[in-house]
Amino acid sequence: MKRVVITGASGHLGKKLFDHLKNQEGFSVIGLDIRPNEAEGIYFSDFTEYNKQWIDLLDGADVLVHLAADREPDASWESAIKNNINGTMNLYQACKESGVKRVVFASSNWLHGGYRFTDDVLRSDLCPFPVNAYGVAKLFGERVGEYFSRFGGLSVVCMRIGWTQWTHDNQPGDHMAMGRWGQEMWLSDTDFLNGMQCAIEAENIQFEVLNLMSENEGMRWDISETTNKIGYVPNDKSHPNMSFKSKFKSLVYSIFVRKIPQFLEKRLYGW
């Protein structure tokens, strides 16, 4: 029996994973969240405070899946530092002290947000390029995870989760923000649950950073490493569908964000 603790278990993804594991043999699961939840097995916890109340609940756990965070890309620095940086630091430390073996950290595609208008293939070893406090905090969570995997005895898997929408029944389409970039990072519910379960169960891992998307047509995220390292095989795929309006918006945006700065850099080099 694998004992799993899920943080952020009252949230959109946390509750899905909680229900998914709870209904399976071979798992015993509890959830922790600052947001109250009536489901049996989900307990109040505030990770910004390092306290015994929630640390005791980690005792005997094999795996911590850390999903709790301010998930908004426009989160303020104050909130990102408090909930996503301090909270994550407290959890790694508590896992080390409680003897938890594996941490699965919910990282994000926003770590590569600055590559939207480039042609780079988005592999885990591509230099991070966060463009907001949320992305910087996720980068921190990965790097601190690497530290604890080297010096704290933890096995750490960081999943750079694509986009599992909390609206539109998570069906992909032109309603998704950020044009093609947004649609290419779509992650179905089935693939989210399957990918996280692979990260929980994979053996012989000290530290990995892996992309988690469905198999979307033409996407720039490389998910082959996720298959090779933890056995994730996507079940779903989307075919990006761009209206004239979305194509036009993306073109205008790329002219201002990429093309004009590139032109000026070339022409005014050394000024």
Ligand SMILES: NC(=O)c1ccc[n+]([C@@H]2O[C@H](COP(=O)([O-])OP(=O)(O)OC[C@H]3O[C@@H](n4cnc5c(N)ncnc54)[C@H](O)[C@@H]3O)[C@@H](O)[C@H]2O)c1
């Ligand atoms: N939904 C996506 O498409 C997506 C994409 C990439 C990464 N992620 C990451 O996955 C995780 C879950 O995302 P979600 O969409 O379910 O978000 P969500 O907001 O629905 O869930 C997050 C949960 O964390 C809890 N939480 C926040 N701060 C806390 C604290 N200090 N102490 C205890 N609990 C706290 C919240 O109460 C909430 O229930 C987040 O880390 C998010 O950054 C999500």
